[in-house]
Amino acid sequence: MASETIARVRERIASACLRAGRDPASVTLVAVSKNRSAAQIKEALEAGIADIGENRVQEAVVKFNQLRTTNYALRTHLIGHLQTNKVKEAVKLFDLIHSVDSILLAQAINKQAAAFAKIQEILLEVKTSPEESKFGIKPDEAVGVAKEISQLENLKLLGLMTIAPPVTNPEEARPYFRALKELSDKLFSSLVFRPSSIVLSMGMTDDFEVAIEEGSTMVRLGRAIFETTDDTD
Ligand SMILES: *Cc1c(COP(=O)(O)O)cnc(C)c1O
Numbered sequence: 001m002a003s004e005t006i007a008r009v010r011e012r013i014a015s016a017c018l019r020a021g022r023d024p025a026s027v028t029l030v031a032v033s034k035n036r037s038a039a040q041i042k043e044a045l046e047a048g049i050a051d052i053g054e055n056r057v058q059e060a061v062v063k064f065n066q067l068r069t070t071n072y073a074l075r076t077h078l079i080g081h082l083q084t085n086k087v088k089e090a091v092k093l094f095d096l097i098h099s100v101d102s103i104l105l106a107q108a109i110n111k112q113a114a115a116f117a118k119i120q121e122i123l124l125e126v127k128t129s130p131e132e133s134k135f136g137i138k139p140d141e142a143v144g145v146a147k148e149i150s151q152l153e154n155l156k157l158l159g160l161m162t163i164a165p166p167v168t169n170p171e172e173a174r175p176y177f178r179a180l181k182e183l184s185d186k187l188f189s190s191l192v193f194r195p196s197s198i199v200l201s202m203g204m205t206d207d208f209e210v211a212i213e214e215g216s217t218m219v220r221l222g223r224a225i226f227e228t229t230d231d232t233d
Pocket of ligand 1: 034055079163204223224
């Protein structure tokens with residue numbers, strides 16, 4: 001059942017890529033497992049999911065521990081707001097931290113990563129809709145913050161992340177995604193160091209196809225993966 005749901009989501013990703021003239025392999029599907037059990041995550045892994053996103057460090061600690069005995073290759077993503085007192089645990093647990101939204105947080109992550117002799121991969125979270133989202137850097141501050149971050153030796157800035165405001169029509173989210181793509185082009189052309197492929201983490205269950213049309217390379221899907229609408233028939 002999980003495998004059918006996931007296969008349908010992958011088809012929708014592939015169609016959106018086709019419309020945009022993009023290779024479906026250029027979009028990573030991150031299954032967002034907040035509020036889902038370790039058993040549900042295991043089922044998703046068995047159905048071919050390789051990337052798992054969690055919002056809260058404490059919740060992830062418990063579930064990832066329960067998954068430790070599985071043999072699946074698992075790449076872990078922190079997508080929720082990170083408080084500095086959780087940085088140590090976060091650096092221990094996550095391959096990619098999407099939610100870096102200040103220099104201070106970046107410095108704290110860098111310090112902890114150095115202590116673990118780890119190069120921590122991160123994204124900068126950008127507030128593309130000023131009135132809606134609580135967290136994220138203002139777009140006009142992003143270039144400066146990215147330049148400072150690129151001086152931190154144990155961080156690797158791979159790209160940008162944004163959360164579009166909730167919309168009834170996915171088309172309404174398009175300007176936010178377009179803004180992130182434009183900012184990314186500007187920001188990375190101004191940096192000396194550029195990753196070989198730039199990550200744009202944007203698009204959730206209600207708007208991921210539009211996000212892909214606008215250049216998303218990483219969609220974060222919770223309900224689309226873990227909530228089946230048709231299991232009553
Ligand atoms: C919950 C969450 C998602 C997934 O949301 P869905 O609408 O269930 O796909 C993606 N990104 C972030 C940051 C989230 O908190």
